[in-house]
Amino acid sequence: MKDEASRAPRAPHMRRLEPAAIGGVMSREVANFRTFWKATTFSSVLEPVIYLLAFGLGLGATLVDRVDGLDYVEYVGTGMVATAVIFSSALPAMFGTFVKERFQRTYDAILAAPVDVEELVTAEMLWIGLRSGFYGCFPLLVSMLFGLDPAPGMLVVPFFCFFTALGFAAFGIAVAASVAKIDQFNYVTTLFITPLFLVAGTFFPIDQLPKGVQIASLLNPLHHLVELVRDACFGFESTDLLRVAFLVVFAVSLWRLAVNRMEKRLID
Amino acid sequence: MKRFGPITAVDGLDLEVPKGICLGLLGPNGAGKSTTMRMLTGQAVANEGRITVMGHELPGDSKEARALMGVVPQLDNLDVDVTVEDNLAVFARLYRVKDVRAAVDRGLALARLEGRRRDPVDQLSGGMRRRLLLARGLTHDPPLLLLDEPTVGLDPQIRTELWSLIDALRTKGTTILMSTHYIEEAERLADEVALMAHGKIISRGKPAELVSEHAGRETAEVYAPPDRLAEVRANAEAQGLKVRPAGPAIAIVGSEKATDGAVPPEAIRRAASLEDVFVLLTGEEAE
Numbered sequence: 001m002k003d004e005a006s007r008a009p010r011a012p013h014m015r016r017l018e019p020a021a022i023g024g025v026m027s028r029e030v031a032n033f034r035t036f037w038k039a040t041t042f043s044s045v046l047e048p049v050i051y052l053l054a055f056g057l058g059l060g061a062t063l064v065d066r067v068d069g070l071d072y073v074e075y076v077g078t079g080m081v082a083t084a085v086i087f088s089s090a091l092p093a094m095f096g097t098f099v100k101e102r103f104q105r106t107y108d109a110i111l112a113a114p115v116d117v118e119e120l121v122t123a124e125m126l127w128i129g130l131r132s133g134f135y136g137c138f139p140l141l142v143s144m145l146f147g148l149d150p151a152p153g154m155l156v157v158p159f160f161c162f163f164t165a166l167g168f169a170a171f172g173i174a175v176a177a178s179v180a181k182i183d184q185f186n187y188v189t190t191l192f193i194t195p196l197f198l199v200a201g202t203f204f205p206i207d208q209l210p211k212g213v214q215i216a217s218l219l220n221p222l223h224h225l226v227e228l229v230r231d232a233c234f235g236f237e238s239t240d241l242l243r244v245a246f247l248v249v250f251a252v253s254l255w256r257l258a259v260n261r262m263e264k265r266l267i268d
Numbered sequence: 269m270k271r272f273g274p275i276t277a278v279d280g281l282d283l284e285v286p287k288g289i290c291l292g293l294l295g296p297n298g299a300g301k302s303t304t305m306r307m308l309t310g311q312a313v314a315n316e317g318r319i320t321v322m323g324h325e326l327p328g329d330s331k332e333a334r335a336l337m338g339v340v341p342q343l344d345n346l347d348v349d350v351t352v353e354d355n356l357a358v359f360a361r362l363y364r365v366k367d368v369r370a371a372v373d374r375g376l377a378l379a380r381l382e383g384r385r386r387d388p389v390d391q392l393s394g395g396m397r398r399r400l401l402l403a404r405g406l407t408h409d410p411p412l413l414l415l416d417e418p419t420v421g422l423d424p425q426i427r428t429e430l431w432s433l434i435d436a437l438r439t440k441g442t443t444i445l446m447s448t449h450y451i452e453e454a455e456r457l458a459d460e461v462a463l464m465a466h467g468k469i470i471s472r473g474k475p476a477e478l479v480s481e482h483a484g485r486e487t488a489e490v491y492a493p494p495d496r497l498a499e500v501r502a503n504a505e506a507q508g509l510k511v512r513p514a515g516p517a518i519a520i521v522g523s524e525k526a527t528d529g530a531v532p533p534e535a536i537r538r539a540a541s542l543e544d545v546f547v548l549l550t551g552e553e554a555e
Contacts, residue, residue, distance in 0.1 A: 024358065024361035028347065028350075028358040031347065036349070104347075104348075106347070108343075108345055109359075112334065112341070113334060113339075113359060113362035114332070115331075267310070267311060267312070267313060268272065
């Protein structure tokens, strides 16, 4: 099909990953977020409080005293940052992407505008990353009420959360682009998300576990985030650079996977 | 050409849309209209063939092409929790409009929703949402507009209202490609109609030309019991007249050429219509 208007206006050449396209998609997320931020923020604040009361005070007062030289409340409180990150990135990415793609047909509308799948996925990841970078700090703030001392290293925690959340957002998008029905998310949460957040060193140390689990946990981005956050609070170590590098590699490779899966899903 | 596994949805489609007209892509459900629309926005990639939109070759330059196009989808995909003005603002940004605020005001005026700008979309009526959907596709004032079944599933009253909006755009000189399976919609709005079936264009022209070429001047409709209809049909076909089903009746197309009582006296004679052409050519008679 052609439009044979020879003097038709021509659009300027467009590049990949244009900030204007990415910003436009993110502005849609912001507009939607304004309608439900209260509920999200409510649970982000209250969830760590409940966990700290249950684990930190419950377990800490009765069974566990100190772990790795830390008060159990401090141990769990700093570890909870990773839990907050995965629950504010992977799950919203999975459900949000599926709902927008399948039920609301939002992506159909966006892709009819000059926006590519790559820009769409990147924008969704960035927005979730920013949100998680913010919400990831709540457990630390709550822990301070329970006695955690502020430290200058804590200022980099939002960045650690951001990079980790990018990877998990991409993971969620790739999952949503791969499943046929929303019920199949159950397999993913049970097989991946639950073990990842339980065996990350949040509630108990990894180094007491069998060797195989310890090695496997080196592949768990949440474990690296947990260690980074604790080191940000109590003193960095040289291995932390490797942990950051791992999180960046995780985010970049999942980004490419998510773009690829979404192209397959959205372009016939 | 576009295949989905064993199904060929668009097959050897050859279509040019001249600048400044409204071309109606008229065809039954499953004719390949929506797939054609999706190919123009790069959301479906043709397996074979060439597609050019305003000088931009697809799929390579599809982003540039999309910048010049407004798209109004068949299914409402507005953000329902978000306000009317934010729905417009987001798309103004996606279309790289410089002055977003001015584009929003233009869209509100076009959709006649100035008084509802801060209301969430789910508080709007069906007709308002449809007007907003149209305005959203026009935030960047595009020279080309794709309308995919613009009034499907709407009340007759809302449909008429939307038609006048589309007609105003056509008058303004916007090139419009509109897919529809409503014959009346094509008759009212389209300067030219391309009839599509089984992924191909089977006929194209101005509605009046299509009617006179394929259906002649007059059609006679006969309402009678089935036995009588079969008899009338046999008579008319014996004279080489085309007969098509018309719900409970039959329609003898080109009845002005009939002689010797091929058209029974009880028949209702009326001017030939695009519907006659549509049914004759697409074979969508579902007997």
